[in-house]
Amino acid sequence: MRGFSFTFRLNTICEDKSKIVRTMNTSRVTRRKFFQSGTLGAAGAVVAATALPDAKACMECLVAKLDGKYPVGKTTVVGDFVLPIGQAGAAPSIPYAAPPAALMDPMKFLTSFDYGRVTSLPDGKTQRDYRIWAEDKELEVADGIKFPAWVYKGYLPGPTLRATAGDRIRIHFENRGTKPHTIHLHGVHPANMDGVFELVPQGKTFVYDFIAEPFGVFPYHCHMMPLRKHIARGLYGTLIIDPQPSSPPAREMIMVMHGLDVNFDMENDFYAVNGYANFYAEHPIEIKVGEKNRIYLTNMTEFDLVNNFHLHANMFDYYPSGTSLTPVENTDTVNLCQGQRGILEFTYKYPGMY
Numbered sequence: 001m002r003g004f005s006f007t008f009r010l011n012t013i014c015e016d017k018s019k020i021v022r023t024m025n026t027s028r029v030t031r032r033k034f035f036q037s038g039t040l041g042a043a044g045a046v047v048a049a050t051a052l053p054d055a056k057a058c059m060e061c062l063v064a065k066l067d068g069k070y071p072v073g074k075t076t077v078v079g080d081f082v083l084p085i086g087q088a089g090a091a092p093s094i095p096y097a098a099p100p101a102a103l104m105d106p107m108k109f110l111t112s113f114d115y116g117r118v119t120s121l122p123d124g125k126t127q128r129d130y131r132i133w134a135e136d137k138e139l140e141v142a143d144g145i146k147f148p149a150w151v152y153k154g155y156l157p158g159p160t161l162r163a164t165a166g167d168r169i170r171i172h173f174e175n176r177g178t179k180p181h182t183i184h185l186h187g188v189h190p191a192n193m194d195g196v197f198e199l200v201p202q203g204k205t206f207v208y209d210f211i212a213e214p215f216g217v218f219p220y221h222c223h224m225m226p227l228r229k230h231i232a233r234g235l236y237g238t239l240i241i242d243p244q245p246s247s248p249p250a251r252e253m254i255m256v257m258h259g260l261d262v263n264f265d266m267e268n269d270f271y272a273v274n275g276y277a278n279f280y281a282e283h284p285i286e287i288k289v290g291e292k293n294r295i296y297l298t299n300m301t302e303f304d305l306v307n308n309f310h311l312h313a314n315m316f317d318y319y320p321s322g323t324s325l326t327p328v329e330n331t332d333t334v335n336l337c338q339g340q341r342g343i344l345e346f347t348y349k350y351p352g353m354y
Contacts, residue, residue: 103140104139104140104155104156104275104276106273106274106275106276106279106280106283107279107283107285109155109157109160109254109274109275110253110254110255110274110285111252111253111254112159112160112254113160113161113162113240113252113254114130114159114160114161114162115128115162115163116128116129116130116161116162116163116169117129117130121168125166125167125168126164126166126167126168127167127168127169127170128163128167128168128169128170129170129171129172130159130161130169130170130171130172131172131174132152132153132158132159132171132172132173132174132183133152133153133173133174133175133176134150134151134152134173134174134175134176134177134181134222134235135150135151135154135176135177136148136149136150136177136178137149137150137151137154139151139156139234139275140276141156141260141262141270141272141275141276141277142260142262142270142272142276142277142278143277143278145262145270145277147234147260147262148233149233149234150177150179150181150222150230150233150234150235151234151235152183152235152236152237155275156234156258156275157234157236157237157238157256157258157274157275157300158220158235158236158237159237160237160238160239160240160254160296161220161237161238161239161240162239162240162241162242163212163239163240163241163242164212164215164241164242164243164244164246165212165213165214165215165241165242165243165244166211166212166213166244167211167212167241168209168210168211168212169208169209169210169211169212170207170208170209171183171207171208171209172205172207173200173205173206173207173208174204174205175200175201175202175203175204175205176202176203177202178202179202179224179230180199180200180201180202180224181199181200181222181224181230181235182195182196182198182199182200182206182222182223182224183195183208183220183221183222184196184220184221184222184223185208185218185220185239186218186219186220186239186339187212187213187214187216187218187239187241188213188214189208189210189211190210193208193209193210194223195208195220195222195223196223199224212241213241214241214323215241215242215243215244215322215323216241216321216322216323217238217239217240217241217296217297217298217321217322217341217342217343218238218239218240218241218321218341219236219237219238219239219298219300219339219341220236220237220238220239221235221236221237221300222235222236228266228302228303231300231302232259232261232266232302232303236256236258236300237256238254238256238296238298238341240254240296240322243325247294247325248292249292250291250292250293250294250345251287251288251291251292251293251294252293252294252295252296253285253293253294253295253296254274254295254296254298255273255274255295255296255297255298255309256273256274256298256299256300257271257272257273257297257298257299257300257301257307257309257336258271258272258273258299258300258301258302259271259272259301259302259303259304260272260277261302261303266303267303268301268302268303268304271301271307284353287348288348289348289349289350289351290347290348290349291347291348292345292346292347293344293345293346293347293348294343294344294345295316295343295344295345296322296341296343297309297334297336297341297342297343297344298340298341299336299337299338299339299340299341300338300339301338302338304338305337305338306335306336306337307335307336307337307338308333308334308335308336309333309334309336309344310332310333311332311333311344311346312332312354313350313354314332314346314348314349314354315330315331315332315346316330316331316332316344316345316346317329317330317344317345317346318330318331318334318342318343318344319342319343319344319345320340320342321340321341321342322341322342322343327345
């Protein structure tokens with residue numbers, strides 16, 4: 001089992017603004033063979049790549065790269081005592097510089113939700129129109145590593161669509177790629193809107209038209225065969241259907257866990273969250289002490305049986321698939337097979353680097 005730790009920057013709601021909380025969200029390398037041999041990978045390690053001469057992705061490389069930027073594993077020695085790093089001011093804030101518009105920006109993706117073009121229908125219901133296309137696009141998915149991806153709307157993962165239960169959804173899909181593609185959405189809808197048999201050839205379009213139900217978190221992906229190839233190349237995303245009335249206010253984030261098989265040997269060379277390996281390890285996500293956080297978590301990792309999310313020094317309420325308003329447990333770790341998803345809600349009590 002591969003463990004993912006996700007990078008969150010937790011910011012604090014408190015009068016002392018120097019007390020910044022940071023969570024270190026990293027993706028961790030555990031190859032399929034580790035799972036097959038019964039080895040359990042501990043969550044919290046950083047994504048590593050193998051089998052590629054240019055891929056400098058080993059634990060030692062990453063630790064060396066982070067050393068000096070953040071107080072990772074650093075302590076203070078006073079006499080015979082080893083003291084932990086101080087809370088306030090221990091993790092200096094480093095401004096995040098967004099990459100050029102042509103490149104992927106996992107920090108922007110983290111809080112981006114596509115609500116579509118909204119119109120009111122004669123019966124008083126809401127209609128949401130989304131425009132999505134599939135295309136072939138080379139993307140940088142790790143430091144110096146380019147990947148010939150197949151993506152929705154130019155990004156890996158695809159856009160996070162958002163609606164409310166009962167809305168009419170219309171997804172206008174265009175295939176600009178070189179292979180036939182579809183959009184298969186999990187959830188409830190008519191058979192002819194399922195995106196399995198309705199293959200869309202190159203240059204053609206299709207409209208998916210259905211009522212959003214039930215409320216919850218639902219992955220979507222291409223269902224063209226061979227299925228694992230189309231998913232592994234990047235054709236997947238998330239649909240969030242909010243309940244009525246909506247959930248209580250919180251800082252909301254989308255996190256899509258996935259693998260990257262950059263040499264096409266049907267084994268992942270990198271593991272990532274939201275498109276780029278190690279991104280949140282180098283750019284922690286800021287959140288606030290005392291503020292409720294809500295993560296919509298989806299696992300779309302191909303070639304591996306299980307993926308894992310672990311929150312350090314805290315617990316979260318977990319709602320599997322997001323289809324209930326009552327959490328099933330309060331925990332700090334969740335294991336997901338491919339296509340599984342859920343909602344995590346948590347609040348940090350103490351500031352610091354996590």
